[in-house]
Amino acid sequence: MVEDSQSIDTPDAISRKLFVFRIAAAIFVAATFLLGLPFAGHGVIDWQEMGGKVVTGTLLVALVSFVHAAASASVADAALLFCMTFIISWAAEAIGVQSGGPFGCTYDYHESLGPFLPGMVPVMIPVAWYVLLRMPLI
Numbered sequence: 001m002v003e004d005s006q007s008i009d010t011p012d013a014i015s016r017k018l019f020v021f022r023i024a025a026a027i028f029v030a031a032t033f034l035l036g037l038p039f040a041g042h043g044v045i046d047w048q049e050m051g052g053k054v055v056t057g058t059l060l061v062a063l064v065s066f067v068h069a070a071a072s073a074s075v076a077d078a079a080l081l082f083c084m085t086f087i088i089s090w091a092a093e094a095i096g097v098q099s100g101g102p103f104g105c106t107y108d109y110h111e112s113l114g115p116f117l118p119g120m121v122p123v124m125i126p127v128a129w130y131v132l133l134r135m136p137l138i
Helices: 011-035 047-072 075-099 124-137
Strands: none
Touching: 011 047, 047 075, 047 124, 075 124
16 A cells, blocks of 8 residues: 655654744744843933834744744634733733723833834733743743
8 A cells, every 4th residue: 555645743753843943932032132132231221222123023022932832732722822812911001001000000101112002002012911921831
């Protein structure tokens, strides 16, 4: 009997691929973090200069996190986790910006962090919460 020419990955092969992906993700996260080092220790952060780097780094790390979640589970599960994290964190941040609610004081965000959602929360903030949730799982 002739076997199909397409091979199915064994659990060991999948495990090796996820390990390589985790190493690549860790290197990528470290490189993204290092983008911000020139701004550390200067006392006052120039948000006009740094805002774009923060947004770009957050989006790239979120993309790596999402791809890892999709590879580890499924695209549907990854999307569900992203949507749940986005909605819950946006609501908590909106309450915080308006009333100080869960975080203990009122605060606001600089416009360099990108477009704002209702409640004066930049789109990047719930995306960053997703990254914070996913990073320990990578």
